Amino acid sequence: MIRIVIAEDQHMLRGAFASLLQLEEDFEIISQVSGGHEALSMIEACKPDICLLDIEMPGLTGLEVAQTVRDRGWNCKIMIVTTFARPGYLQKAMNAAVDAYLLKDEPIEFLVEAIRRVMQGKRVVSPYLADSLFTHEANPLTEREQEVLRMVSEGGTTRHIAEHLYLTTGTVRNYLSSAIQKLEVETRHHAIEKARDRGWI
Amino acid sequence: MIRIVIAEDQHMLRGAFASLLQLEEDFEIISQVSGGHEALSMIEACKPDICLLDIEMPGLTGLEVAQTVRDRGWNCKIMIVTTFARPGYLQKAMNAAVDAYLLKDEPIEFLVEAIRRVMQGKRVVSPYLADSLFTHEANPLTEREQEVLRMVSEGGTTRHIAEHLYLTTGTVRNYLSSAIQKLEVETRHHAIEKARDRGWI
DNA sequence: CCTTGGGCATGACAGGTGTCATACTATGCT
């Protein structure tokens, strides 16, 4: 019997997964949760064979849950199931040594098959993403550029950041300008988006 | 037999819906599609009793499909199934006289039950949204403010808009400033977001 | 040793953005 925990915040999809997987004779859904913290509790309490994790959930993200499970050395297969094909997410998932990274755009049969493969000790990645596993571009941003970009993305104003880093506002703008050019975009906001997407901040 | 077409771009969810609804003895899934245009073709060709529509899909949105079905006077129940609780979307759906507006955050059983209710001629709206059906705030934006906001949202620069409307750039900025204040936000971009959300542009 | 290149830091500059005071018009109320 393969014992499974499902963590997914969209209720309808979570329920659908549970019902469908339950139909497989050797699958047992032992718990369904809607957030990262509950997922961790359940994994600790129930020791499932497999945990399906969405990435964007309230509380902890699926990637954070995966990392924590690995850090604590728990013996549970981790499968990320997400909408997002972002290289940055995939990279983080790989760093956390997840057993599968599937897109919700795959057919549902793919999920069932992937679960069986993972139980055989194999790793599964959505075919669509297989390429980007190899083509990880290096981060072109310097330490300072990343720092400033991060702070802007957290809502800091130019002035606020300058004070916090003991710089003039002109210098902060300069880092942003530099980052904007390296990322080949027009505004700081687009720069943040792109850097996030690639996992560079 | 209730004949159903499903239009939903996320493959896994679409497949899950199909499999689960198929389990009901009196439901028949006659077609699954992933975009608005295909949905319209299928509705025309197969004359289903019910069509489940996602809103954000490639090609036509679910709301546009709903409106078209009504305009052409086709006799098909329309059920919107979406992630988004935006008042603007709900409003447009109501204007198109859809038979149901459900959030993907509802339990899956809710969908099955809703389908039966709709077949009995009832209308179904997610409980969470029931309130906002009555509390539709009036649009505080003037004609000009809406126009300028729309043009900015389509990527027009201040200068471009000014030329197009035969105004000075100062005047255009003034409308934006006014809209920004009415919407109680900080930037034109947030103003666009909020106005979109409420269906005011 | 000197040169080169890259990161760090600054301030000047041009242009964009939001606010404000102001003015004109039309509408509706007294």
Added chain:
DNA sequence: AGCATAGTATGACACCTGTCATGCCCAAGG
């Protein structure tokens, strides 16, 4: 008619944003 209100339109102002030229420092290589 007199008045208040709301929409339209303008330009002045202060501030923000992105770019650029410049200089400093340090490490790698000739």
